[in-house]
Amino acid sequence: MLQIEGLRKTFNAGTADEKRAIDDLDLHLASGDFVTVIGSNGAGKSTLLNLIAGSYTTDQGEVHIDGERVTGFSECRRAAYLGRIFQDPLMGTAASMTIEENLAMAELRGKPRGLTWGVTASRRAAYRQRLSRMGLGLESRLKQPVSLLSGGQRQSLTLLMATLHLPKVLLLDEHTAALDPKTARTVMALTEQIITDNHLTALMVTHNMRQAIHYGNRMIMLHEGRIQFDVSGQEKAELTVQEVVARFGGTLNDEALLG
Amino acid sequence: MLLEGLLRTIPVSLEQGLAYGLVALGVVISFRILSFPDLTVDGSFPLGAAVVARLITAGIHPWISVLVAVATGFIAGCCTGLLNTRLKINSLLSGILMMTVLYSVNLRIMGRSNIQLLTVDTLLTPLEQLELPRLVPLILFFLVVAVGMKAAIDLFMHTQLGMAMRATGDNEQMIRSLGVNTDHMTVLGLGLSNACVALSGALVAQDQGFADVGMGIGMIVAGLASIIIGEAVFGIRTVARMTLAALAGSVIYKFIIAVGLRLGLAPTDLKLATGVMVILALGIPALRGKEKEGKLHLRGV
Numbered sequence: 001m002l003q004i005e006g007l008r009k010t011f012n013a014g015t016a017d018e019k020r021a022i023d024d025l026d027l028h029l030a031s032g033d034f035v036t037v038i039g040s041n042g043a044g045k046s047t048l049l050n051l052i053a054g055s056y057t058t059d060q061g062e063v064h065i066d067g068e069r070v071t072g073f074s075e076c077r078r079a080a081y082l083g084r085i086f087q088d089p090l091m092g093t094a095a096s097m098t099i100e101e102n103l104a105m106a107e108l109r110g111k112p113r114g115l116t117w118g119v120t121a122s123r124r125a126a127y128r129q130r131l132s133r134m135g136l137g138l139e140s141r142l143k144q145p146v147s148l149l150s151g152g153q154r155q156s157l158t159l160l161m162a163t164l165h166l167p168k169v170l171l172l173d174e175h176t177a178a179l180d181p182k183t184a185r186t187v188m189a190l191t192e193q194i195i196t197d198n199h200l201t202a203l204m205v206t207h208n209m210r211q212a213i214h215y216g217n218r219m220i221m222l223h224e225g226r227i228q229f230d231v232s233g234q235e236k237a238e239l240t241v242q243e244v245v246a247r248f249g250g251t252l253n254d255e256a257l258l259g
Numbered sequence: 260m261l262l263e264g265l266l267r268t269i270p271v272s273l274e275q276g277l278a279y280g281l282v283a284l285g286v287v288i289s290f291r292i293l294s295f296p297d298l299t300v301d302g303s304f305p306l307g308a309a310v311v312a313r314l315i316t317a318g319i320h321p322w323i324s325v326l327v328a329v330a331t332g333f334i335a336g337c338c339t340g341l342l343n344t345r346l347k348i349n350s351l352l353s354g355i356l357m358m359t360v361l362y363s364v365n366l367r368i369m370g371r372s373n374i375q376l377l378t379v380d381t382l383l384t385p386l387e388q389l390e391l392p393r394l395v396p397l398i399l400f401f402l403v404v405a406v407g408m409k410a411a412i413d414l415f416m417h418t419q420l421g422m423a424m425r426a427t428g429d430n431e432q433m434i435r436s437l438g439v440n441t442d443h444m445t446v447l448g449l450g451l452s453n454a455c456v457a458l459s460g461a462l463v464a465q466d467q468g469f470a471d472v473g474m475g476i477g478m479i480v481a482g483l484a485s486i487i488i489g490e491a492v493f494g495i496r497t498v499a500r501m502t503l504a505a506l507a508g509s510v511i512y513k514f515i516i517a518v519g520l521r522l523g524l525a526p527t528d529l530k531l532a533t534g535v536m537v538i539l540a541l542g543i544p545a546l547r548g549k550e551k552e553g554k555l556h557l558r559g560v
Binding site for chain 2: 093095114
């Protein structure tokens, strides 16, 4: 579903601050894979996601989504294939617009937008139903601006928005890191449910080792822009935090990672 | 005596407020909806006036002249948008550049620094010939135009395209990740905004009987003053409220100015007074030690 070949990205090339963020990286995701991505600060996790989404241009290498070469595509053209959730709950929604308007905009992801009415009555009924299934009480607040929601509610809404029009690949960029532990667990449970129910292919960057081990069917560890460790299936299911620390403690000098 | 004087300023404030309210509507689209501090307004307002004056005096039908004026305003706004999105010039500077360029363009269009329209038939001539006090049909005319434009903006901002435009001003990263080209939205929005402003210029020139190259000076500040006054009364929770605030604020602003003139303010001091009004409105929260007002978050500066 997602194929990355020989991907390279260097920031500030030719200066004293030159930084090889992604260094000749290959990664293949099969349809339905839920892959967690872990690594210390500066390992290239967010850069990888930004390269897949087209927020950054690649220096070298190819990105294919569902067999289609998207390497040269702009960010807004790739949006047709990708759902994306950011770390900051404020990033995924338009605060001054209502819940139903945000949902309607998300449903049109990657499609042309015309002069037809933005939120129709039939769509509103569908949104109400989808929201009530999340159990956050948002179904009765369709016409309220998103700015009135809490961070956890906004992130849950963003999750629903990303899946209204199912993406080929769902990119999650530390999307629970900015939430309090309890809300983070709720949002994570919702994430897993949405991914499983819709058989989505997902790539989840996380700072939390426990989360990376617990969720998904495959885990990759990035170090200095390369894949240092790639584990899946039964082996991943039996993996423990202690084992990973014992093997890679030297490169995992990051407190938060083990938290 | 004073009260009677104040009452007498109401009809003219209403007429002027509605005519210039179209500028405030344009400012709502750029500053509020797109969060783009567009200063093109000082050039696109006289642009509308210049085009209409030149065409009407050349014998073109007033309706067509107004339409052409609106179209040139749209193009001027698009140019500012392209300077910002294509050439990556800072948003404030893009507007200032267009405003400066338009000064020469307006002089070229008119061929001199002003054209009088008192002796030719304009769009408003049939209204002025009615057996009514002059202001009554004019107030009704500007009311219909301003409210019509407000309604059109309200409707547009709730279409799929309009929602994408609002999201561009609210959260550019988010709407881009949903597949919207935010550069296109910025260019289109600035075009619509300046089309509105040019319409105002075209109608005001016919109302006051002349177009002058200097008639746009301070227009952006007056527009901002209008929306700040209106928003203090009506708030900004929905698009309909923002546009209502712009029109009502414009009328209140013109009334305040008329009162100031009655109380002895010199006409030459008007822009000073308007500037002080905007500075106070924007600055008082900071002086009170409050956090920077989140209301006027602007892109590209």
